[in-house]
Amino acid sequence: MMENNILFDELKNIFADKILNNFTHKDLLAIDINGKDIHLVCEKLKNSEIIYFNYLTAISGVDYLNYSIKQKERFAVIYIFYNIDIKTQLKIRAFVPENDLHIPSITDLFMGANWLEREVYDMFGVIFDNHPDLKRILMPDYYEYHPLRKDYPLKGKGERVNFPKYQAIEVDIEKRK
Amino acid sequence: MGLEYKLPGVMLSTLDKLVNWGRKNSLWPMTFGTACCAIELGSTFASRFDIARFGAEFMRFAPHQADVLIVSGRVCIKMMPVLIRIYEQMPEPKWVISMGACCSTGGVFDTYSMIQGIDQFIPVDVHIPGCPPRPEQLLDALMLLQEKITNEKMKDNIHGK
Amino acid sequence: MMGNTNIDNINNANTKETQNTDISLYNYDIDISPDENGYTYMNIGPSHPATHGTLRMKAKLDGEKIIEVEPEIGFLHSGFEKLGEHHTYNQWIVTTDRMNYLSPLNNNIGYALAVEELLEIEVPERASYIRVILAEISRIADHFLCQAFFGLDLGAFTALLWGFVERERIYDIIEYVTGTRLTTSYTRIGGLAMDLPEGFEKKILEVCDKLESGVKEIEKLFNKNKIFLDRVCNIGYLSKEDAINFGASGPIMRASGVEYDIRTHKPYAIYDKLDFNVITNNYCDCYGRYLVRWGEVRESIKIIRQAVEKMPKGPVNFGNSKIIQPDKKSTYTDMESLIHHFKVLMTGPTHGINPKKGEYYSSTEAPNGELGWHIISDGEASAYRIAVRSPSLMHFQIIPHIIKNHHLSDFVAIVGSMNVIAGELDR
Numbered sequence: 001m002m003e004n005n006i007l008f009d010e011l012k013n014i015f016a017d018k019i020l021n022n023f024t025h026k027d028l029l030a031i032d033i034n035g036k037d038i039h040l041v042c043e044k045l046k047n048s049e050i051i052y053f054n055y056l057t058a059i060s061g062v063d064y065l066n067y068s069i070k071q072k073e074r075f076a077v078i079y080i081f082y083n084i085d086i087k088t089q090l091k092i093r094a095f096v097p098e099n100d101l102h103i104p105s106i107t108d109l110f111m112g113a114n115w116l117e118r119e120v121y122d123m124f125g126v127i128f129d130n131h132p133d134l135k136r137i138l139m140p141d142y143y144e145y146h147p148l149r150k151d152y153p154l155k156g157k158g159e160r161v162n163f164p165k166y167q168a169i170e171v172d173i174e175k176r177k
Numbered sequence: 178m179g180l181e182y183k184l185p186g187v188m189l190s191t192l193d194k195l196v197n198w199g200r201k202n203s204l205w206p207m208t209f210g211t212a213c214c215a216i217e218l219g220s221t222f223a224s225r226f227d228i229a230r231f232g233a234e235f236m237r238f239a240p241h242q243a244d245v246l247i248v249s250g251r252v253c254i255k256m257m258p259v260l261i262r263i264y265e266q267m268p269e270p271k272w273v274i275s276m277g278a279c280c281s282t283g284g285v286f287d288t289y290s291m292i293q294g295i296d297q298f299i300p301v302d303v304h305i306p307g308c309p310p311r312p313e314q315l316l317d318a319l320m321l322l323q324e325k326i327t328n329e330k331m332k333d334n335i336h337g338k
Numbered sequence: 339m340m341g342n343t344n345i346d347n348i349n350n351a352n353t354k355e356t357q358n359t360d361i362s363l364y365n366y367d368i369d370i371s372p373d374e375n376g377y378t379y380m381n382i383g384p385s386h387p388a389t390h391g392t393l394r395m396k397a398k399l400d401g402e403k404i405i406e407v408e409p410e411i412g413f414l415h416s417g418f419e420k421l422g423e424h425h426t427y428n429q430w431i432v433t434t435d436r437m438n439y440l441s442p443l444n445n446n447i448g449y450a451l452a453v454e455e456l457l458e459i460e461v462p463e464r465a466s467y468i469r470v471i472l473a474e475i476s477r478i479a480d481h482f483l484c485q486a487f488f489g490l491d492l493g494a495f496t497a498l499l500w501g502f503v504e505r506e507r508i509y510d511i512i513e514y515v516t517g518t519r520l521t522t523s524y525t526r527i528g529g530l531a532m533d534l535p536e537g538f539e540k541k542i543l544e545v546c547d548k549l550e551s552g553v554k555e556i557e558k559l560f561n562k563n564k565i566f567l568d569r570v571c572n573i574g575y576l577s578k579e580d581a582i583n584f585g586a587s588g589p590i591m592r593a594s595g596v597e598y599d600i601r602t603h604k605p606y607a608i609y610d611k612l613d614f615n616v617i618t619n620n621y622c623d624c625y626g627r628y629l630v631r632w633g634e635v636r637e638s639i640k641i642i643r644q645a646v647e648k649m650p651k652g653p654v655n656f657g658n659s660k661i662i663q664p665d666k667k668s669t670y671t672d673m674e675s676l677i678h679h680f681k682v683l684m685t686g687p688t689h690g691i692n693p694k695k696g697e698y699y700s701s702t703e704a705p706n707g708e709l710g711w712h713i714i715s716d717g718e719a720s721a722y723r724i725a726v727r728s729p730s731l732m733h734f735q736i737i738p739h740i741i742k743n744h745h746l747s748d749f750v751a752i753v754g755s756m757n758v759i760a761g762e763l764d765r
Contacts, residue, residue, distance in 0.1 A: 156289030
């Protein structure tokens, strides 16, 4: 289990200019970066020789609209990494501005990130560039809103009473013969 | 059997009794289990609270061969069309039991994607309260349904009307 | 790939009818006619006996061999995380029961631990011992049900009935402690809802003995059975590098040779004072996962016996009544306790538990894998954001990767061994 200050020095050696801020709560070190740098950061973390964070634990999104402390941007995507051999955990917050909701995807480095990124897209509307198949995962395909944003009410906008019960699909008759 | 709609009601009373006795003692369930109530449904089919002694022998998931649709668990807007389609695939005579608080009224989940009661979309015969209801409550509901079937007449036997 | 789905109204669709196309008006249908290579498509739908819950998979088949599988989830999405922003910390415990509904006590305990780590408090020792005992007995219940349904899917109905007999014994003891069979809501932030009743230690040791013989009976059915071994060995091979890359955890990771168990890596509660092994093996297939689960049941029985012996007497709730309600006797007699009782339960900007503003991620070892909670607090009675890391979501992504070139009857064994639970998957 690596100490937090040793870990932070090591991280500063690898990419000093990308880290905007850092804070610790108990034993979890968290660093803040811009959303555009996430692919570079993850690649360097995975291939580093001393702290090779090769296990992706979780990805989740946050909407900081009503938070009392003003954050850098409205949306943030949170990545949590782990190293099984030295038993250390690291949290990265990647900020995404509201007028440019694009962030690079890390599916080519970690195969487990596929559905996690789809869920963040579904719930918040953050678009992941170079994702193999970005579409909705938990809500139906015809849904128009992003439910976990702070301006969407808890009980919805009437979708749970009016929803299409049938969908029409086109079927080629010639092929069936 | 379309003959019974043409004959006057008094000629069919003994036949009614025989047919109802046969139907109520061999109700085969179609279990549509989605969430936690499905585990209690599974316990009812196991050996401690045996539901086979009431006639509901098979736990096959086939709507074409079933009489009773037991909906157990919460139903969301993506799953509701599937439930409607299964309900429409079941042949007459059929009955519906709604097991648990979530499919009767929405339960704990009053959110954007939960149906607040499946009886807005399909007709339901017996509602069972509880979260989840104990297996004895499901057996009690089955017995209530059997009582309801005893008083049915063959002439007006279209579900939901 | 799987046919065309036009999301139009029925009225609009009618105008698109041409000479060669037909409009099929049913929902969730796919075009099943064979394509130019002779591959057919099959829909293994949301309501199916072999999928444990509401999962949908669209399979592309060459006769009986599976070429590709595309899963679809979301048929049980209930908005748990949005509810977490409206309920207080204690009210949301009720929702955690309904996630992994085979072992609800593990979810309760994991969430309570996460909020307590955010507040930076520690519960008394007796509460930790009780939590560990209940977590382990709940883990045993989960594994019994997983193996019972695994046997049912492969055709052995007896395994289901025997598994449920053992599970009824566990239900009896959980009902003796908490009051209900399935959705318990037993923990609170800062302790437990109530202390153990009398005679619990004797009962649980009896139950442990009977569970051990129950495991032996079901193992006798399966372990050396040639039909079972043929259907399960070398099916669903998941290599060590793939398991780490996909983010697997729990028995699936341990059957691929990686020794990752949160109870030994980041010990929580009193696991560092107990002596148990972490079961791993190198089979990497469905048989390996089956063996790991039975090994874990035996280790859990060992842990329960040690914990019952070492459990001290004392209070069960954290002393500070700004965080947890004071006990009834002082609430009725002492003015200050009455005020604290009200303030803990009310909602609003200054009532409730009020942790400091901050964020923290914590995880526990659920029977399925690593169940994690990322909680952001804004200093109010309810959380600002609760994000759940569910193990079933990571495991279900693995299935299209390991199912290539297997037959349709192996599909059942693979889905059964992954133990995907829809409540946790869709939240």
